[in-house]
Amino acid sequence: MFEIAPHARTVVLAVLGLLCVASLSRLWLAQRNPTRDYQELKLRIRSWWWMIGLLFVVLMLNRQAGIVFFAFLSYLALKEFFSIVPTRLTDRRVLFWAYLAIPLQYFWIWHDWYGMFNVFVPVYVFLFLPVRMLLLGDNNGFIRSAGVIHWMVMLAVYCISHLAALLTLPVINDAAGYLGPVLFVIFLTQFNDVCQYIWGKQVGRRKIIPLVSPNKTWGGFIGGCVTVTLCSGLIGPYLTGLSWQLSLVVGAMIAVAGFFGDVVISSVKRDLGIKDTGQLIPGHGGILDRLDSIIYTAPIFFHFYRYFAY
Amino acid sequence: MKRWLKILSFMLVVRPLIIIVIGLNVYQRERLPTQGPHVIIANHNSHLDTLVLMSLFPWSQLHRVRPVAAADYFLSNRWLAWFSTNVLDIIPVHRDGSAERKDLLADCQTALKAGDILILFPEGSRGKPEAMQPMKKGVYHMLKETPAIGVTPVLLRGLGRALPKGEALLVPRNCDVAVGDSIYADQTVENFMRAVDEAFVDLKAQCQGSAWLDEGL
Numbered sequence: 001m002f003e004i005a006p007h008a009r010t011v012v013l014a015v016l017g018l019l020c021v022a023s024l025s026r027l028w029l030a031q032r033n034p035t036r037d038y039q040e041l042k043l044r045i046r047s048w049w050w051m052i053g054l055l056f057v058v059l060m061l062n063r064q065a066g067i068v069f070f071a072f073l074s075y076l077a078l079k080e081f082f083s084i085v086p087t088r089l090t091d092r093r094v095l096f097w098a099y100l101a102i103p104l105q106y107f108w109i110w111h112d113w114y115g116m117f118n119v120f121v122p123v124y125v126f127l128f129l130p131v132r133m134l135l136l137g138d139n140n141g142f143i144r145s146a147g148v149i150h151w152m153v154m155l156a157v158y159c160i161s162h163l164a165a166l167l168t169l170p171v172i173n174d175a176a177g178y179l180g181p182v183l184f185v186i187f188l189t190q191f192n193d194v195c196q197y198i199w200g201k202q203v204g205r206r207k208i209i210p211l212v213s214p215n216k217t218w219g220g221f222i223g224g225c226v227t228v229t230l231c232s233g234l235i236g237p238y239l240t241g242l243s244w245q246l247s248l249v250v251g252a253m254i255a256v257a258g259f260f261g262d263v264v265i266s267s268v269k270r271d272l273g274i275k276d277t278g279q280l281i282p283g284h285g286g287i288l289d290r291l292d293s294i295i296y297t298a299p300i301f302f303h304f305y306r307y308f309a310y
Numbered sequence: 311m312k313r314w315l316k317i318l319s320f321m322l323v324v325r326p327l328i329i330i331v332i333g334l335n336v337y338q339r340e341r342l343p344t345q346g347p348h349v350i351i352a353n354h355n356s357h358l359d360t361l362v363l364m365s366l367f368p369w370s371q372l373h374r375v376r377p378v379a380a381a382d383y384f385l386s387n388r389w390l391a392w393f394s395t396n397v398l399d400i401i402p403v404h405r406d407g408s409a410e411r412k413d414l415l416a417d418c419q420t421a422l423k424a425g426d427i428l429i430l431f432p433e434g435s436r437g438k439p440e441a442m443q444p445m446k447k448g449v450y451h452m453l454k455e456t457p458a459i460g461v462t463p464v465l466l467r468g469l470g471r472a473l474p475k476g477e478a479l480l481v482p483r484n485c486d487v488a489v490g491d492s493i494y495a496d497q498t499v500e501n502f503m504r505a506v507d508e509a510f511v512d513l514k515a516q517c518q519g520s521a522w523l524d525e526g527l
Binding site for chain 2: 075076079080082083084086089092093095096099272273274277278279280286
């Protein structure tokens with residue numbers, strides 16, 4: 001228990017250090033401007049402590065604990081989707097079966113059954129759900145429901161399960177251990193969110209997609225991509241089995257994919273007329289508000305890594 | 311003893327179930343009463359309603375919170391009756407007319423005198439998932455002698471999808487809980503009922519994420 005590879009340990013300590021800096025900065029800000037309200041920031045940082053603390057403790061236990069943890073994350077994400085996206089009352093039974101895809105998908109990962117892990121949701125769940133639906137005998141809205149339910153299972157279960165699959169890959173970089181690649185993609189994706197936000201605030205003027213997400217600017221996007229790509233080139237060889245050249249490439253891919261993941265969930269929220277997908281994480285919103293970019297970066301990093309590093 | 315049984319079952323079973331399987335989005339939680347006597351009225355779509363409403367209260371208040379529930383259902387068999395009296399601590403209502411209407415009110419009024427927080431579903435039965443039925447006036451008659459006791463309207467959305475009437479299969483989903491401002495019975499019955507109806511319309515507008523639930527009916 002808690003045998004952690006040296007590079008992964010350094011990154012964990014660095015992230016915890018960053019959190020300390022964030023907490024201290026907030027205290028300092030609150031002290032300097034006593035009139036301003038920092039409640040939202042406080043909640044946000046406190047939630048970061050919880051999320052990161054939980055992630056680290058679980059991942060450091062062992063691979064199996066990590067797989068169960070990501071399965072639970074998939075469950076929370078799918079539950080949130082099913083709560084905000086319209087389905088028919090008769091679809092209740094279909095939704096129940098869709099939930100059952102979670103234990104199965106993570107079972108393939110647990111047992112290293114790579115082929116099944118890859119095709120289970122896109123092929124078998126895809127074929128099965130409409131069959132369960134037609135047995136209900138309700139033709140009204142059949143097409144819409146079939147599409148919506150499968151799309152949600154793909155995003156919440158299939159895409160997120162790639163994080164768990166990363167845990168099961170054979171270790172190339174012994175100094176980073178099995179934790180290295182997972183920490184790499186999660187850290188870089190979150191870092192990308194932050195970079196695009198900060199660059200956007202500083203130099204962002206021209207909007208990319210004003211109708212979907214008015215805060216997304218070319219300045220933020222390009223600034224974020226460059227920063228994340230460079231950072232990836234630095235920490236890629238440290239945490240994964242990739243060379244620095246390949247790390248640069250995957251860094252750029254993570255930056256672009258993370259951006260689109262964020263905007264896709266934004267589009268979903270715009271379509272539904274809601275601001276947050278839930279209230280699970282105080283100061284952040286729902287779990288999908290936090291996982292939006294990971295949904296896109298996890299599979300893309302996984303396949304790149306598996307193809308080029310092995 | 312009963313108080314600890316109630317707290318323990320909520321701590322070990324009900325709360326974890328609600329956090330993991332249901333997941334609540336609570337709007338204006340601060341409007342919930344911090345002490346009794348008080349009355350909570352809510353729309354009724356699911357057996358989960360009572361458990362969700364009770365779980366909103368802090369442990370120190372839990373023993374004060376008592377749902378008013380139909381005796382013909384909740385006392386119908388031995389196990390359910392044990393759960394209803396010892397864990398939920400219900401105030402039973404006999405819907406079949408076997409008891410005088412006065413007695414029914416009397417039980418509730420006694421509980422209020424003791425400082426309890428009552429949970430009432432003025433729609434009567436659970437009805438169709440997510441559809442509201444007209445509210446009944448019983449709450450007003452219960453409180454017109456003691457108009458200082460506040461009535462807090464709480465709108466529940468989505469629980470009728472998680473576990474609708476007549477279904478045994480619980481399908482996980484997040485649910486919305488919107489808490490309104492207190493209403494008092496110091497006015498005419500018509501005004502009181504209008505205030506209640508308007509409060510629920512306002513609360514409905516807050517649960518934007520659940521707006522689509524109305525389409526499916």
